Amino acid sequence: MLKLPPGQEPAAGDHRTSVVERGSFASARCSCGWTGPARRARDRARRDARAHTQD
Structure with a gap:
């Protein structure tokens, strides 16, 4: 899982998804x-x- 430094979490609703x-x-x-x-x-x-971004 990707760990971001404190204070750099994406804003609510700012989810960018991709398929790997x-x-x-x-x-x-x-x-x-x-x-x-x-x-x-x-x-x-x-x-x-899609389901993740709709949650």
């Missing part, structure tokens, strides 16, 4: 440090990212 591929797995990651589970389906990883 490693081998045959994909996982969603966010600028806030959140990481979703590894998925074989890239579409499912994208849905994880």
Whole structure:
């Protein structure tokens, strides 16, 4: 998980997500440090990212 120095946390609602591929797995990651589970389906990883930004 990404650790940011104190005082540099993203503002509420300032989540930038991406999907990172490693081998045959994909996982969603966010600028806030959140990481979703590894998925074989890239579409499912994208849905994880959307669900995270909607929370």
